[in-house]
Amino acid sequence: MGKPTGFMEFKREKTKEQPPLERISNWNEYAARLSDESLQTQGARCMDCGTPFCHMGIEIRGAAAGCPIQNVIPEWNDLVYKGQWKEALDRLHMTNNFPEFTGRVCPAPCESSCTLAITDPAVAIKSIERSIIDKGFENNWIVPRIPQNRTGKKIAVVGSGPAGLAAADQLNQLGHSVTVYERADRPGGLLMYGIPNMKLEKDVIERRVNLLRQEGVDFVLNTEIGKDITADDLKAQFDAVILCIGAQKQRVLHLEGSESKGVHLAMDYLTGVTQSLLDSNFKDGKAIDVKGKDVIVIGGGDTGADCVATAIRQNCRSVYQFGKHPQAEKTRTEDTPWPQEPNLYKLDYAYEEVAAVKGRDPREYCIQTKKIVSDENGNVKELHTIQMEKILGDDGFHYFKELPGTEKVWPAQYVFVAIGFEGVEKPLPEQFGVNLVSNRIQASIKDYETNVPGVFAAGDARRGQSLVVWAIKEGRAVAASVHEYLTTTVNA
Structure with missing residues (x-):
């Protein structure tokens, strides 16, 4: 090639x-x-x-x-x-x-x-x-593909992230009638509110959603299943239901002082900033604004990096990102041989920006937060940390060992917690009666159907927090299974 x-x-x-x-x-x-x-x-x-x-x-x-x-x-x-x-x-x-x-x-x-x-x-x-x-x-090569024939079958897709959108697109093109339900005011799921504008401008999402609308997909926004519509009503109205609700239950800190004012979950920060940007270009004053403040981001992943990039755009006084792991190597190591994706050190966009402004990479490695201290009004004022060493135990597992004498106090008026996601938020799956395993909806990768007939699950809700591309794969796959279900089981 x-x-x-x-x-x-x-x-x-x-x-x-x-x-x-x-x-x-x-x-x-x-x-x-x-x-x-x-x-x-x-x-x-x-x-x-x-x-x-x-x-x-x-x-x-x-x-x-x-x-x-x-x-x-x-x-x-x-x-x-x-x-x-x-x-x-x-x-x-x-x-x-x-x-x-x-x-x-x-x-x-x-x-x-x-x-x-x-x-x-x-x-x-x-x-x-x-x-x-x-x-x-x-070049206007992408135009609406409107199905010429409709099957009469109706599918509800709960969640409009990449898995839900992919499933809706596939099933609509097969001639089924698809309605996508989204509890937020805009479709896109984490694409819309979880990924900052500087990585993915939202008109890119809106352009695709408008195309899906022209092709026949219905979107119902500001609607939470279980509150605005019951699971039973949804199952009664549709021939099949696909749960693509993501794995949006964020992990919280179980730490002294974590209830202090100014400590926020990362996605709450990112969502608020993006929504205020889109609604009013920040004129509504609803976003958390860290201008002139000292910011600590706890968690070394991509969500944490997005918090860093957001904070530097708001002209924070300082920003650091705490991670528990050592700095990654700059070249492949033996434990990630080709063709596996290696964990490599790189100066991602957020870190490059902070380095340009502050003259340093904002990341701190092998660091553990011991407690958060607030002032007399309950506002966070500082974090207490200690450095750690990652060691290999006799049993072959890695452990972290605290290093005495490395204690440090960091000033902070805002702390953003980006330590990952636990899985699905349980009220909706419980209302449908679907089984959960390790906080994920149990559905076979063979057909994506849950224990409830006619109810399917895909994306992060089924596999756990993952990449957008995996969500698209699951959306396409669940659509194929639902199509088979509609053309065999339902007609039988």
Whole structure:
């Protein structure tokens, strides 16, 4: 695929980005496309590697290896190299309902599994993917696909994140009537309110949702199942129900002082900021504003990084992100061999921005918060921490050992907790009577049906917190199972 000798002739070119000191003054997407000519050159780097691991889509020890939705990456790389953009778009849409989302926010496990990545920088798959879909919209190649025939079957999809949207899209194209229920005021789930605007501008989501509406998908917003509509009513009105409610129960701190004013869950902070931005460009004053304040983010993952990027845009006085693990290595280690996605140290967008403003990376490693201290009015004023050492025990497991003498006090007026998610919020699954296992809805990956006939589950609600691309895969898969259910069981 591509030019046979392209991988030897051309170097990987990084996506264009607005400089950190410029982009922190706005809430726009910081990444931009390369030129068509540059992208054709990047497509030329795709090797005729025989067995393209980039689209195998499996998990190795819990980490993605290759594209979970099996995008036929070498084929559209080759088409881009040849300048056949519309054909590349058709090939991309064969496997991916929403390349404009994955092309922006996916961590690209496909690139980690690229054969070229064994010895050289991987093919710029993510950049090419985003450019294909953006070019498709710009050239009006993407138009409503309105089904010509309707089956008369009705499906309710609860949740409008990537899994719910993918399921709705697939089933609508099969001729079924789909209604998507969303408790928020805008569709998109975590795409809308969980991912900041600078990574995914919300008109990108609205553009796709409007297209789905034109194609026949109904959206019912500001509606919470179990409160505004009962589960029994939903099951009575529809032939099948798909629960794509995400795994949005956030982990909380069980720590002295964690109830202090100024301690917030990360998603509450991010959601409030995005909603205020969209509603009024912050004129409503409803967002948490950390201007001039000292901010601590507890949790070393991507959600924490998004809190860091948000805080620096609000002109905080200082910001640090605490993580319990050591700093990652800069190259692959033996415990993450190719084609597995490695855990590598990188200066992500948020850290690059803080480094540009404050002259340092905001991350602190192997650190544990011991307590949060508040002032006489109950407002958080400082965090007490200690450094840790990660050691390998005789039983083969890793443990963390506190290091005496490394205690430290950090000033803070705001603390954002980003230590992950426990699973689904239980009231809705309980109302449907579906079984839960490890705080996830129990549904077989074979057919995605729960213990309640006609009720299915997919996405993070079924598999636990994961990537957008895995959610799209599950949405497509549950749609296939529901279609089979509707055309066999329901008609029997």
